[in-house]
Amino acid sequence: MAKFRGAVVVNTERCKGCNLCVVACPSDVLELHPREVNNKGYHYVYMKSPDACIGCASCGLVCPDGCLTVYKMKIE
Amino acid sequence: MENEIIKPENLVYEKPKLMNDNAMHYCPGCSHGVIHKLIAEVIADMGMEEETIGVSPVGCAVFAYNYIDIDWEEAAHGRAPALATAIKRLNPNKMVFTYQGDGDLAAIGTAETIHAANRGENIVIIFVNNAIYGMTGGQMAPTTLIGMKTSTCPYGRDVALNGFPLKIGNILAQLDGTCYVTRQSVQNAAAVRKAKKALRKAFENSMAQKGTSVVEFVSTCSSGWKMSPEQANQWMEENMFPFYPLGDLKNVES
Numbered sequence: 400m401a402k403f404r405g406a407v408v409v410n411t412e413r414c415k416g417c418n419l420c421v422v423a424c425p426s427d428v429l430e431l432h433p434r435e436v437n438n439k440g441y442h443y444v445y446m447k448s449p450d451a452c453i454g455c456a457s458c459g460l461v462c463p464d465g466c467l468t469v470y471k472m473k474i475e
Numbered sequence: 476m477e478n479e480i481i482k483p484e485n486l487v488y489e490k491p492k493l494m495n496d497n498a499m500h501y502c503p504g505c506s507h508g509v510i511h512k513l514i515a516e517v518i519a520d521m522g523m524e525e526e527t528i529g530v531s532p533v534g535c536a537v538f539a540y541n542y543i544d545i546d547w548e549e550a551a552h553g554r555a556p557a558l559a560t561a562i563k564r565l566n567p568n569k570m571v572f573t574y575q576g577d578g579d580l581a582a583i584g585t586a587e588t589i590h591a592a593n594r595g596e597n598i599v600i601i602f603v604n605n606a607i608y609g610m611t612g613g614q615m616a617p618t619t620l621i622g623m624k625t626s627t628c629p630y631g632r633d634v635a636l637n638g639f640p641l642k643i644g645n646i647l648a649q650l651d652g653t654c655y656v657t658r659q660s661v662q663n664a665a666a667v668r669k670a671k672k673a674l675r676k677a678f679e680n681s682m683a684q685k686g687t688s689v690v691e692f693v694s695t696c697s698s699g700w701k702m703s704p705e706q707a708n709q710w711m712e713e714n715m716f717p718f719y720p721l722g723d724l725k726n727v728e729s
Contacts, residue, residue, distance in 0.1 A: 405487075406480040413496075417504030417697075417704045423664055441503065454480075456488035457664035463508025464499055465490030472480045 404474050405454020409444055410466040416441035420458035420467060426451040429458060491515035493524060497541050504704025506694030507536055509661040510603060510670075514574070515543050517674045527570045528562050530555040532584075534576035535610045536603065553584025556591035559598045563681075570682055572599035577618040578608045581643045585617075588643070595652030595686040599677045602644070602689060605696040606715065613699030617641040620718055625699070640718065644691045648724040654686035656725040660693045660716075662708040673723075685727065693719045 407429065414437065421429045421444060430447035437443050444466075446452065454471025493515035501507045518527050524545060531539040533552035540547035550558040555573035563571040580588050580602050588600065607625055608614040614627040618640050622631040632640075648656040655677055659670035670692065677688035693715050695707035702710060 404480055408481060410490075413498060415503035419504050419704050419708070422705045422708075439498075454485075454487055455664075459488035460664040460667045461509065461661070463501065463503075463505055463512075465494055465508070465512055467488070468486070468490070469488040470480045470482065470485040471487040472482075472485045 402473060403453050403471055405452035405456075405469060405471045406449065407446055407452060407458060408468040408470070409446075410468075411437050411443040411445075412439075413464050413466040414441060414443035415439070415464055416443055417463065418444075419461045419463065420444055423457045423461040425455065425457060426453055428452045491519060493519050493544050494542060495544050499542055500538055501535065502698045504695070504697050504707070505535070506605065506661050506692065507603065509667060510601070510692055510694070511539065511542055513661070513667065513671050513674055514572075514601070517671060517678055518543075518545060518570075520675070521570075521678060523570050523678075526568065527572070528566070530559045530562070530571070530573040532573070532575040532579040534579045534608075536574050536576060537610070539574050553579050553582070554587055555579065555584065556596070556598065556600060557587045559600075560591050560594070560596045563596055563598050567597075570599075570678060571597075572601055572678070572681070574601045575603070576609070577602070577604045577606065577616045577643075581617045581641050585643070589646065589650070592647045592687040592689065593650045593652045595654075597681045597684050598687060599681045600687060600689045601674075602691040603694050604691055604719065605694045605699070606640070607696050607699040609696045609699045613696070613701075618643070620714060623714070642719070644689065644719070644724055647687075647689050652686050653689060653725060654727040655680050655688040655723070656691070657689070657723045658691045658693060658719060658721050660711070660721055662695070662711060691719075693721065
């Protein structure tokens, strides 16, 4: 059981669907949206399994476009 | 559950405040974006938002001035270190850096780069080395690896015809004017954290009048290499790192 829970907020219009955050995530939380695209036509990233997120911010660090905002909370 | 977590007090990572909302023109997965973010973070951490002047190059990063809200100048191709020299000498209290690619720094601007570093100008040179001319369509650069295929050497770089790749970082490290020469990368979270520390050190050196600091980023060009961003990162680890090993090439402590 993880001691920390996290959440990732995606700026979907800024996302270019490069997939680097998906690769960087140690908990397999993120995925490129299989159907939806943004106004530029990119499959943006979304939280596939939000419960697994530990808020490590690895995704945010490697995101070249600064689309990701990461929150982290300690749970009892 | 998400609504409980998404609160300002739980924020651990966001887009740097110095970075504006303009959509970056870089290809998806380009290393330039991460390096821009690191520069914006380091400048904000040092509280030098109003005191920093960047010099943008010709190349993919030509529009760098559109994305980070500091003062910028745009140099002629390869002449960023010469322009930065002038800016720093006229404004010694400003923090001055150049942001250059390998076509700009290691090809057309080799003379300016080497002489600025040899004079020990108190500037930071940020050198993004992706071994290819990205903006113009993936031509061979001086830093292209032996055997690497580009649009102007489609059968791979041949030493007999095209010569050897240029390790400009190692050349600059031999000069007495440089105080800090390091080679970093940004392909994963650990590397990004390390690179940020190196950048911070380089900027601090320039304000401490120690001499020229050079931060080389071994980076990818997924469009020019014709790979997906993750394949490009893997290719970089397998092929670029053996030839351009990461780490400090020179670190003068005094």
